[in-house]
Amino acid sequence: MQTQFLDNSIQELPFLEAEDCAMALGFFDGIHLGHQHIIRKAKEIAREKGLQFALMTFTPHPTEVITPDSTNFPYLTTLSEKVKKMASLGVEQLYIVKFNTDFCHLSPQEFVKQYLVGLRCKHVIAGFDFTYGYKGAGNMSQLTEYAQGEFEVTTVAKIERNHRKISSTLIRELVKSGRVDLVPEYLGQFYEINGQVLSISSQNGDTDSIIHVITSCFLPRPGVYTIAADINGVTYEGTCIEIHTFESHSMLVLQLDSKPPCIESSPIVIKWTCLRQEKPLLSTKPIELSSAVI
Template sequence: MALGFFDGIHLGHRKIIETAKQIAIEKNLTLAVMTFFPHPSQIIQTDKKVCSYLSPLSVKKEIFAELGVEKLFIVNFDMDFAKITHEQFVHQFLKKLMCKHAVAGFDFTFGYKGKGNMQRLEEGGKGLFEVTAVSEMKYKNKKISSTMIRHLLISGMVHEIPYYLGDYYSILGTIHQLSEQTKGAKSFKILINEEYMLPKSGIYDARLVLEGSIYNCMIHISEKTLNILEGAVIGFDDMSSDEIAKIKFIKRLPIKDIKNFFENMQLAI
C-alpha cells in the first residue's frame, strides 16, 4: 500500500507508487493506494491553506488506474480523523486492512499533529507488515514536491513544471462558448470542471487537447478568473460547445511575444 496525499502525482509520487508496484509484483500482492480528502489544511488550522488542487480527486483516480493501482482507499480527512493518534492510524487503517507492506515518502507524517513518521510506522507494523521509505527526488537541488509546483504556478513559471511533474501542467474543462475572430482565429471559453489551481494571471502559450488531437492556443488568465478561462485557437473548425477538453500550459508570454505567437500559428497552418 502506497500512502500519501499525492496532489499532482508528480515524479516523486510516481516513484513511491512504482516502488509499491514492484514490491506487489515480487510478493504477489494487490497494489493499493491510500490517499486523503480534502487537503488537511482545510481541516487543521494552518498559515497555508490549500483550497484548490493540482489534481482534483476525480483526476487522481484516473491517474492511479493508469499507473496500475488495483485498490484505492480514500480517507475522509475530517476533525475526527485529525484527532486520532499515530498508533490508532496504524491499527485502524493498516492492520485492519491487512496491509502487508506500506510504502511512503521519507517525510510522510500521520496521526495527531503529525507525530507519526516513517520510523514509528515501522515500529507500529513490526511483525505484521514491512515498511519502505522512498528517498527524496530533486531537480537542480530542489525537492520535487507539490509545494514547489504550486510555487511555479504562482510565479507563472509553468515552463519549469515538467521537470517536477513529468509533463506540462494541465486542467480539464468543458468548451463553454465559441465565436469567430479576425485572422482565422476562433475564441472560446472553457468552464473548469474541478477545483484546479490556476497559474499566475497573464497570457499563456498552451495546447488544447480535444478528442486525441492537439492544437496550439493561447489562454488568458486574469486576477478575476474563477472557473471560466478565455482562449483563442487558429485553424480549428470542428470545436463545438459542451465538449470536454484539456488545456496544457506551456509558457507564460510577455506582451511583446503575443503578436509573434499568432503569426507563428498562422504559418504552421
Template sequence: MKVYTLHHPHQFNKDDFPPLSIALGFFDGVHKGHQKVIQTAKEYADTHGVKSAVMTFDPHPSVVLSSKKKSVEYLSSVDQKISKIDQMGIDYVLIVRFTSAFASLEPQEFVDQYLIGLNAVHITAGFDYTYGKFGRGKMETLPFHARGIFTSTIVEKQVDHDEKISSTRIRELLAHGDVEIASHLLGSFYETEGLVIHGEKRGRKIGFPTANIETLNGLLIPSTGVYAVRMKIQNTWYDGICNVGYKPTFNDPDQAALSVEVHLFNYSESIYGEKVNVQWLKRIRSEKKFNGIDELIAQIEKDKDEAIHILSDQR
C-alpha cells in the same frame, strides 16, 4: 484497477482485500517524487507476489485542520490522480475522506484501522510522511505501531537541481508562469479541467474566437499571461493559445474578473457546456494593455505564430 472510497469509520476488514503493499501520501499532482514512492510500493508487491495499492486522501488535510476557512489550489483532481496512478499499473486505490473525526485518530488507531485493518503487509511513504492526530506518527515510529504485522520502506527526498521535488514547489512555479519547469517535475504537461461557458465574445468580433473556460475542481491556474496550450474536446486534442488575465485593453483590472480564454487554431464548432482539458506547454508573454484593437490583433498574430512553433517542436 479497483477504486474504493473510505468514510470514517469504514466498514471494511482484512478479508475484503488481498495482502497489500500500500503507498501512503496525498500525492497532489502525482509528481516525480510521488511516482518514486508509488513505484517503490509496486516493486515490493511484484517481488513478493502481493497486490499494490495507493492510499490517498480527499480533501487536502489543511482544509479540515486549518482554523481559518481555507481553499486549496490543487495540482490534480481526484479523477486525474486516479488516472495517473492507474497508468503506473497499481491494483487498488483507497481514497480516504479526510474529516475531523478521521484526523482525530491517534497514530496507533490509524495504523490498526487503516493499515492492519485493510490487510497491509508492507507500507511505503516519503521520509516526511506523518499520520495520526497532530501528525504525531512518523515513518520512524511506524515499525512500532505496525505491531510486527507489516514492514515498511522510507523513500528519501527526491531532488531536481538540488531542490526537493514537492507539490509546494510546483505550485510556486505555476504561480510565476513557469509551466515548463512545473511539467518537468510532474513528469507530464500540467493539465487543468474546465467547463466552456459564455463570455463577452469580443474575440469573435476581432477574428479570434475563444472558448471561455471555467476551471473545475479547485485546480490551480498558472499566472496571468499568454500560453501555448492544447485543449481536449471529446477525447481529441487541438492546438491553441490561452490568455489568462483581466483583459486590460477592455477592462479596469481593479474591477475585472480573472478569465481563462483559449483560441484554437483549427476548430470552429460551438462547444458551450462541454467539459474540456487544457494542457499548458509554455508561457509566451505576460499580459499587457494595448493602445487599440489593431495593436492587439497584431500581437495576437505574433502570439499565434510563436505558439504554432512551440507546439510543432513538442511533436
C-alpha cells in the same frame, strides 16, 4: 482497479475481506515524479512478494479540515483525475480515506491498527516525510515500531531535481509564478487543467477562434500563455490571452489557431507550456456566468 471510499473506522466497515497487500501511502497531489517513484517501488514490492498492489490517499487536503477558514486549497489534480492516473500506474486496490475531524484526531497507533493492519497491509511504502495521526505525530521512523511485526516498512528517500526537492508545493509555486515551462522537470509533464467551454467566436475569418472557458482549477498568474487545448479528443494549439479569477471559479479567454466545430458546453483540457507576456494582449468583458455549469 478497485476503488473504495473509507469514511469510518475500519472496524465498523465490512472490509475484512481485504487481501494481503503492499500499500503506498500519501496524498499524491499532482502525482509528480517523486510520487511516481514511491508508487513504482510499491508495485515492485507487491510483485516480488506476491501481494496485491494497493494505494491509500486522502480527501480533502488536511489543510481544509485543520484550517477551515482558509481559502480553497490549490489542488494540482482533481480527485477524479487522481483516480484515473492511479489506474494507469497499475494500482490494483485504491483506498480513498475521508480526512475529517474524527480521522485527524486518531493517534498514530490507532491509524496503524485501523487503516494498515485492518486492511491487511504486509508492506507499507511511503516517502521520508509522510506523517500520520493527530497533528502528524507519527513519522516513518516510528512506523516499524507501531507495526509490531504485522508489516514491513520501506521509506523512500528525498528525490531532487536541480538541487530542489520534488514536491507538490514546489510545483504550485512554479505554476503560481507563471513558470509553467519548468513544471515538466518535476511533474513529468506540462501542467494541465480541466474546464468547460462556454462560448466560441471566429476571429480573422475562419482561421482562428476565441473561446471562453470556465474552470475551478488552480491557475497560473495572469498573463499570456502558450497552451494546447484538447476538446472532444482533438488537440488545438493556441494562446490563453486572459485570466479572470472570481471567488469560486475562473474564466479563461483562449485564442486557438483553428476553429473547433460544435464545442459549446464541451469539456476541455488545457495544457500550459510557457508564459509569453506579462500582461494580457487585449481586454474583454467576462461573459455572463449565471447559466454556466462548472
